[in-house]
Amino acid sequence: MPATLAAIAEFLGIELKGEQGRTLTGAAPLEKAGPEHLSFFANSKYAAELASTRAGAVVCSAADAERIPQGCVAIVSANPYLDFARTVARFFDGRPRLEEGVHPTAVVHPTAVLMPGVGVGAGAVIAAGARIGEGTRIHPLAFVGNGCVLGRDCVLHPHAVLYDGCVLGDRVVIHAGAVLGADGFGFAPVPPQGYVKVPQIGWVQVGDDVEIQANACIDRGALGPTVISRGVKIDNLVHIAHNVEIGEHTAMAAQTGIAGSTRIGRWVTFAGQSAVGGHLHIGDQAIVTGQAGVGKNLPPKAVVSGSPAQPMLEHHRGLAELNRLPELKRRVKELEAKLRAWEALSGDGGAAL
Amino acid sequence: MPATLAAIAEFLGIELKGEQGRTLTGAAPLEKAGPEHLSFFANSKYAAELASTRAGAVVCSAADAERIPQGCVAIVSANPYLDFARTVARFFDGRPRLEEGVHPTAVVHPTAVLMPGVGVGAGAVIAAGARIGEGTRIHPLAFVGNGCVLGRDCVLHPHAVLYDGCVLGDRVVIHAGAVLGADGFGFAPVPPQGYVKVPQIGWVQVGDDVEIQANACIDRGALGPTVISRGVKIDNLVHIAHNVEIGEHTAMAAQTGIAGSTRIGRWVTFAGQSAVGGHLHIGDQAIVTGQAGVGKNLPPKAVVSGSPAQPMLEHHRGLAELNRLPELKRRVKELEAKLRAWEALSGDGGAAL
């Protein structure tokens, strides 16, 4: 919906200089924005785009406000990315929302309980004994297994899958194709005949405000729960094995994998394609860089990279040394040449000394 | 269901000392178990949890039996993990099973053949000419393509997808979102116009007792089959390209990727995020460690790590050397200093010798 700069400033609790009456109708990136758009600046890589933006207003820091071109209004914020996000959510997010009510083609088991305000889309299936909290939206073709419990205002996007017994808090968002509660990978080898499957009779427990992106997999615990704590954010195609416990507000970028029974602290950051082995502990606020492979416990605030992962500075030093190896070899060769020259001069390999 | 220790011991063929009448009602991990629970001990990392467990009984080795705390009964086994798995499957796996019969919202093509005891869940679709073996369960919203043939007692979990022509043995389990038989990635480049798609007219052949976890992808062969042999276990988000052949009882942890036309032996183990290039042979019982990238054929029983993968010992030695490089540099510097000192003393760079 359209919003005046005055309305935006009031919403953000920010004082605005001039042009209070200018009206914006949407948000766009700096390089694509026109006078009707709000944009933001929070990454110095985009300074050129800022300098030439045609946006009507830009949310930015006080320091960056002077870099904003003429005709564009600076909305000065202590946290531009956050305030931009809040503004877009409040005024400019016109994406359609699934309607309340159960679509006639949805299949809701008679023993399932739907609280007021629930929406269930076409072709979605809700199995026996499931309980769906107030305002929660189950999009088309999503599946909620037997006995699942969902809190309030959750969203299951199309094709999301919850196996039996998953427990979700409030405001949990599960994107398309994500699978919660599939069997953990537990097999007892009995060579030469094969494997005996270890029954996976646990479940998945998800805290409030968790968001899980498309096609991610969170396996159920073998006996107890796999735990995704409050505020955790899990990106596309991430794998969480059985019995893993992830602490509050930890964020995992795409294609990360966590092996079984590992416990991860709070506010840990995993960059893309990183991995952690099984039965480990990762301390609070640790950072695991892209493609790193963690094979040992990590203390709080550790920053690691490489595979096997090392403290990032050591890893970088090792890589730098590797790049300087030809230089080291040259120096050794020079030493050898000098000694050979001396040996030749001394005739008998130094014995004359 | 509840089970006495006597019943469990009889089932396992194990002699039990004392407390035959104690009744258990479920299974739980050591740290969460109460007197009504069975637990197990097979990984020494959890010795502390064993020492303080409140479990009613613990399956463990003879050597570990004495570590079990008072009040807890040791069920001594030559293979604790296996016997625990068997006991849970026999007594404590209360998870719901899809009912026999076709749900009224399922869509089964008139030319599809369902053997007795088949269950088809809400919204599942079975296409023309498919044949579903006795007792097989097709969960809600799963899809079985034209002409697929499924053996007895298979399970397709919700949202599993079989493209046309997949052939599955008996007792095959396919988890949610796994896709079997999608087109292989075959395109003939015709620059500058683009690519011409190579028709993928093969299929996927899956042996008995295979289990494929959530969101894994097994592409169909380009011309012949992609083969997943008997007993193979494939974890979440694994990628198997077209024409690959995987030997019996090979296990692949999450996010592993196998490129096209590679042949993998029997009882091979892939740890998570490992990869193998195309057109290679991997010998029986080889082990590929986490994040390793195999670019060459591997002999049987090879153990490799790193990217590109090397024999694990060599790889570890290389990493250790890398870590000791600063030390080596220091030694070279010392040699240089000594030589410089001698040169200074000898006045003319050693010529005086």
Added chain:
Amino acid sequence: MPATLAAIAEFLGIELKGEQGRTLTGAAPLEKAGPEHLSFFANSKYAAELASTRAGAVVCSAADAERIPQGCVAIVSANPYLDFARTVARFFDGRPRLEEGVHPTAVVHPTAVLMPGVGVGAGAVIAAGARIGEGTRIHPLAFVGNGCVLGRDCVLHPHAVLYDGCVLGDRVVIHAGAVLGADGFGFAPVPPQGYVKVPQIGWVQVGDDVEIQANACIDRGALGPTVISRGVKIDNLVHIAHNVEIGEHTAMAAQTGIAGSTRIGRWVTFAGQSAVGGHLHIGDQAIVTGQAGVGKNLPPKAVVSGSPAQPMLEHHRGLAELNRLPELKRRVKELEAKLRAWEALSGDGGAAL
């Protein structure tokens, strides 16, 4: 359908020596083909299979024609893989195609517009305002979100998911479980409370002739589009983050991941499990090898490997140096021994010189 060699030669515009009347009924790999099959030879790794093939005819280069065994006819081509692909597509691809028309169990919103010749399979869902171009096939249980626009002759395989607002060109193929338009991974951290979600109000724009394989994820832009240009091929389980732009005819093998806002040129090649960081530029025709992790901009035609990625030759040199480190250490040790010997002889550490 059956085809004579004369018909195949005419289709390809190739002159054929002898056996014009031989009839083929299908295609098969060299080692499995019989006299009724067409096969091809384009990779010297399969020379043994060529020598012993029983195929009725083989498409191959002029140079390889003489290696073809007796009884088999050589179809000599300047581009064997391409001409084989074209021939199979023309004559031997008997895979079933989804019928025209809307299956009675499909759910098509009354405001959606379907052009002539569209097919919609069982249980598929097409939401409000979507527009489906002529001849496009929406397979069973696929989902098309609000306001999506699909061109002509597209194929959405079973369980493909398009969130609201996706725009697809003509002849786009989306395989099972692929998700286009899920929210980008955008969260503004507000410690210690958690994160505030950044609304993802952009969309996904896909050019003509794009093919996206199973369970791949292409996130919508945060504000503008995520762009997949004409002719791009994306393999299974690939992750494309929000705001990424991929140039024409770029190909990405399985499990590759591209972080947010990165721009990739034309005809770039990504091998499996490779990755690119956020906010980078990758030049045209660059090649990123398997498991490489790109952390810097790449110029056109760069060839990189390793994590962090380096020019491939440097990376290989570094690995080779690493393998020769024990040798270097041995040489340093020898130098040290010699100096020690000299020092001992000279009595006072060289001062006597």
